Amino acid sequence: MSSDAHRAALERVALDMAGRGWAVFPIQPGRKFPPAWHRKATCPGRGPCAAGHVFPEHLATTDPEVIARVWARAPYNVAVYAGKSGLHVVDCDVRKPDEPAGPDGWAQLQALAGERGGPLPDTWTTTTPSDGRQLWFTVPPGCRLACTVKTIAPHVDTRGWGGYALAPGSVRADGAYGLFDDTDPVPLPGWLVQANVERGSAATSGRTVTAVAVPGAFAAKAVSEECARIAATPYKQGRNKVLSTAAYALGQLVGARVLDEGYARAQLRAAVATWNAPESAVKDDGVIETSLAAGMDNPRRITPRRRTRRAA
Ligand SMILES: [Zn+2]
Known part of the structure; x- marks a missing residue:
């Protein structure tokens, strides 16, 4: 066609x-x-x-x-x-x-x-x-x-x-x-x-729920691990790859509706800010957006059992 x-x-x-x-x-x-x-x-x-x-x-x-x-x-x-x-x-x-x-x-x-x-x-x-x-x-x-x-x-x-x-x-x-x-x-x-x-998460009250604003233990742990990895990556040591991997992983959790998109973005940006690299800020923001969106497009499958075990 x-x-x-x-x-x-x-x-x-x-x-x-x-x-x-x-x-x-x-x-x-x-x-x-x-x-x-x-x-x-x-x-x-x-x-x-x-x-x-x-x-x-x-x-x-x-x-x-x-x-x-x-x-x-x-x-x-x-x-x-x-x-x-x-x-x-x-x-x-x-x-x-x-x-x-x-x-x-x-x-x-x-x-x-x-x-x-x-x-x-x-x-x-x-x-x-x-x-x-x-x-x-x-x-x-x-x-x-x-x-x-x-x-x-x-x-x-x-x-x-x-x-x-x-x-x-x-x-x-x-x-x-x-x-x-x-x-x-x-x-x-x-x-x-x-x-x-x-x-379900909510019904009949007129409230709508698409994602949690404050992440549960499982998602919170993922956010802090990914952000720690970003912050710990030295200059010229594959920061781009680490950032895109982290943003993609969190995007998958957003797609699975266990993590709020705005919260994930803010945490990723805060982690990048620790690099103190204003010269790459625009590019880094772009990596966050692209990788978050790609992750959201491929939501992570979260079984209740895995969720409980990881949260424990
Ligand atoms: Zn608007």
Whole structure:
């Protein structure tokens, strides 16, 4: 497909999603993260942010004119912000080769449905480039669900307020998102609402939780170890590599939603400041941003057991 045909195809996807009443926002071409928007830390304080930084979720839109204008610029992937769209997306991932043997997310979800008396109805379902499956449900009126990460079941995340799912047709370096079942989204079954609320981080209060502002013991230890390594690296002894490795590792924890992005960035910058090397400050900042984003694009898989052991 020519690059303009590819762009036009993604524009049609964005318009199609919006036509369903789902709020979309552009994601950097070829990636699942980050949104094509500045970060809070680099907010220019202009335009929509004149009265304070606004997040992509707030800007996500169903307005076809805005969508046509934005998608005319580049082949952006299409994020559907779940909560704002009245959706809850259940993301069933596959086991990574380096993870202990066990059922994939899809089997885990079916097992949970069995345990809870189900059903697990057919609904609008997409596929991810890594062979995962995402089930899109509508949310019962008045019910406001947050995202969950590996709490409902192993390899099962959910995307509610604060979270998004990529629409089919979006692409990553390793493949495209596809449509597996075009059944219109059905209401999220009661047992799944219940599982989300019991095991989720927050729900129904109107509060949204996407990441922890203050890291737990596991993430805090990772931050202090990485930052100590940065600070201890002498001049001309591979600082670039140490910094990019550290920022990538912390980015993976941000992607796994156990570490706040702003906190990670601030700690990395503080560690770099100990080098007292203003001549490389701009370059170092660039390394932090690039590597953090790359890590966030490849979230670390954190099993509850490993998390407990490392935290102990
Ligand atoms: Zn801003």
